[in-house]
Amino acid sequence: MKQAPPHIAILPSPGVSHQIPFAELARRLVLHHGVHVTIIICSSTDHPPSDATKAVVESLPTPHTRTVFLPPVSFDDLLPTDSGPGAKVALTMSRSLPSIHHVLKSLASTPALTSTSTNSSPPPLVAVFADPFAPDVLDIAKGLDLSTYVFFPSNAMALSFFLHLPKLDEIAAPYDLLKDLPEPVKLPGWPPLRGGDLFGSIQDRRSNTYKRSVQTSKWFVSDEGIKGFVVNSFMDVESEVIKALQEKKAGETVIYPVGPLVQTGQNHEVSECLTWLDNQPRGSVLYVSFGSGGTLSSDQITELAFGLEMSGQRFLWVVRRPNNESANAEYLNSGPKGPLEASDFLPNGFLKRTKGRGLAVPFWAPQAKVLGHGSTGGFLSHCGWNSTLESIVCGVPLIAWPLYAEQKMNAVVLVESLKVALRPKAGEDGLIRREEIAEVIKALMEDTSEEGRIVRNHMKDLKDSATKALSADGSSTRALFELASTLKSMTAN
Template sequence: MAKTSHIVVVSIPSFSHQSSIIEFCKRFIHLHHNIHVTCIFPIIDAPIQATLKLLESLPPSINYTFLPPINQQDLPQDGVTQIQLAVAQSMPSFRNSLQSLCSTNPVVALVADPLASQALEIAKEFNLLSFIYYPLSAMTTSLHLHLSTLHEQISCDYIDHPNPIRIPGCIPIHGQDLPGDFFHHRSSIAYKLFLQHSKNFSLANGLLVNTFSEMEESTIKALQEKYNTIENNTEVYLVGPIIQSGSESTKLKGSDCEKWLDKQKPNSVLFVCFGSGGTLSQEQLNELAFGLELSSVKFLWVLREPSNSSYVGPYSVGSDDAILKFLPHGFLERTKEQGLVVPFWAPQTQILSHTSTGGFLTHCGWNSILESVVFGVPMITWPLFGEQRMNAILLTEGLEVGLKVKFNDNGIADRNEIAEVIRALMLSEERSEIQQRIEALKDAATSALAEDGSSSRALSQFGIRMENLMLEK
C-alpha cells in the first residue's frame, strides 16, 4: 500500500483567508488521493460560523482543529493588529498541536498563511519543508516579499512619499493606495508586526499563489525570475483561480434571489456586495441607495448594518426587518420593480454565475475578484480596506475590466457619481469593450483550471514534491 503524505495547513482568524485555504486543500487532495491534510485554525473567542459551514463539506482526507481561543477583550480593537496578535499568541498552542501530529502521523510539510509566518520558524524546528499560501493577488504577494527592501529605501511613512512606489513587476502605486491597515504609519504595531512577517518569508521553501498567468503576467514573471532559480531553491506555484464551491452551491436554488433573477433579462442586473466583512457608514449607505435608484438599472443588493468602521467581520446576525430600517425612507417601495435587497448574506458565486447578472459592484477583495473573473462579470470597484485599493488599480488600470467609483474630499461617493458609473458599466458603449476583456480572462481562467491547465499542473507538481518527501522519510 502506498504511503500517505501528511501536510499541515495553518490559517488566520479571517473568513476570507480561511475560505480560500479550505478550497485550496479541497482542490489539492482531489488531484492527490494519497495526501492527507490537517487544517489548524487560531481563533478569537470562537470559530467563525461561516467557516464552520464550509468545513461541513470537507472530504475524509482533510481534518481540522481549532486552537484554544484568544480572548478578544485582551486584544486591540484594530482588526489587522488584532488578527496578527491573536495568531502570535496562538503559536505555543500551534507548536504543541504540530508536535502531536508529527508523533502520530509523520508530517512532511507545512503550508502557512502569510500572516502566520511564525509557523515557518516552528516548521524548521521539526525539520519540515514550509510553504506560504497567498489567498491574495500576485501584486500583493510581490509587495509582501519586497517590503523589507522598501523599508530600507523609504524612510518616511509611505503615504507621505512624494513619488510612486515601485513593486517588482507591478503598476507603480502611490503610497495612499498601499494597504492603510499596515502601511500608512510605520510606527504602528500592525506595520511592525507585518515587517517581521516579511523577514520570515525567506524561510519558506515555496510560494502558492491564488492567481494565474494571464491575470498578472508581468508580476508573476518578476516573482518567478526572483524565486525559481537553482540558487534560491524556492518555487512559485500558481494555483489559482481558487474560489468557493461546495456547500454554497445549492443555496440559490429555490430562494427569493433565484426567483427574482430568473425574471430579469440577461446581463441586466448589477450585483452589489461588499464581501464577508465590509460595511458602509449610514451616510454612505444612503448615497448608495439613492445612486442605485437614480441609475434606473436593475440591482440585487446584499445589505449589512452601517458602521463607521469599514470592516465589522463576517456575516452579521439579526432581524431582517431591523436592518431594512437603515435604508432611506420609502426606498424599498420606490424600487420594488427595480431591485431586490437581501439582508446580511447571499450566495455570491451562484449570483455571479446567473445569466441575469451583468455587473458587480465590489469591495475588491481578491476572492470576490476571482469569482467575478471566473464567471466573466465586469466590475465597479469600491475598495474599503486591506489591499483592496491595489486590487482596484489592477482591475481598472492594468486589466481594464472595471470602472472605479470616485470619492469626494470627505471620502464619500455621492449619489450622482454612483448612478453615473453604474450606467457607464451597464448601459454605455464602453461596456462592450470591458465585457470582451473580461470574457478573455474568463476563458484563460477556465483553461487554467482544466485537467491539463496551468493551475492543475502547479498543484500536481506541488503534490509530487510532497509524495517524494514521504518516500524520503
C-alpha cells in the first residue's frame, strides 16, 4: 500500500498581510516536500475576500492545494467600540468557527489515499495550522484528533511577546496603558523596549482587544497539545530571540524558524511605476509605502510631501487618502473607494514641482518587483514584517516609520540592533516635520553619507544571511524539512 502524503489545513486571518506568508508556507511545503494543503479563507459581509486575496491563493500550485472560502459572517450587531480592524479580524475568526468546524470535520473524515486511489481522492488531514488570531481553532482540531500548530506570520519577537504577555500583564498591573510603564521591558533576546514601543493594538489594558490577547497568550503558554510554533523569521535576523524561545520550550513545543517567507510570482502586467523605474539611475530611488493598511493624517501627508521635495532625491510614493482617526484604516479594505486623485490632498503644485524626479501612484504598487528593481536604493516603510523581509531579501536599506501593531518593536530592532534602518524623530505633537524627513532621506540615499553607508553595508550582509538561510543546507531549509518530516510521520502511524 502506498503511503499517503500528509494533508494539512491552514487558516490565516483576514488581511493580505497574514494571507501572503501563509500562502508562501503552503507553497514551499507543497513544492519541496509533497505536502497537500487546504487553505481556508474567512471573511465578513462588509469585507469580502479582496482581489489581492484571490490572487494570492490562485497563485498556489495545483492540484496539491485547494482553497475553501467560508460563508461571510455579519457585523450588523457590532458596537462602535469593537469596530476597529483588529477587533474585526478577531471577530471574523470567532464567528466563523461553526463553518471552520464543518470543513475540518469533513476533511478529517476523508479516507486516506491508497495505491488504488484516484488522483481526485484527497489525502487524509493530519494537522491544522492556525493564525494567532484564531486560537479557538486549536480546540476544534484537537477534538477531531488532528495535530495543532500556530503559525506566526510575523517574527519571533512577536511570538516571544505573546508567550511573555501574562508575565508582562502582572508587571503592568498598576497602569492602564503600557506606554506608562516607567522602566524598559527586558525579555530574553530582546533589546530593551519602552512600553510605548510594544504592540500598538493592545496598548490599553482596559480594552477588549488587550483582554483577548492576554487570554490567548495564557492559552499558548499552557496548551501542551500545540505541536509547534512556526515563525516567519530566520536565525541571523533574530538569533538571540529564537535561541531564547527554543530554550524556553525545550522538550515541549518545537519552534520552527522557516523564513523569510515573502511573496513570489507576482504576475501583474507591467505597471507605470516599473516603466518609470526603468528610466532612473541605479540605486537612486526611494520607495515610499505604508503597506496594505497604513494611513497618515492630512498634516503628516503634507509634511512627508514637503520632506520628499526638500530632500532633492528621486522617489516612488504609494499614496493613500489621509485618515485623521486611525493609522491602519485601510487594513481590511480591498481597494480605493472611487477614483483616487493624489492632487486632492497633496500640497498645491507638489506633483508639478517634482515631476520627473518623483512619481506618486494611487493605493498600490507591485512591491516585490519595485524592491527588486535595480533603480530602487531605499525604502521608507511602516516596518510591517512582510515589507521588512522583502526589503531584506532584496538588500534595500530602510527608513523606519512604524504606525501600528508590532511595527514599533520591529523599528527598534531594525534601527538599534540590526542597524539596517534610519528613523526620523517626531515632535512633541507626534508629527514628523519636513526638515527631519528631508535630512533622514538624504542621509540614507546620498553616497557621501556615513550613516547611509553603514546602513547599506549592514543590509547587504543581512541579505546574504537571508540567502544562506534558504540555501540547500540553510537554517530555515532545515527547519522546514524537520516540520515536513514530522507531518509525514503522522501518515505512517
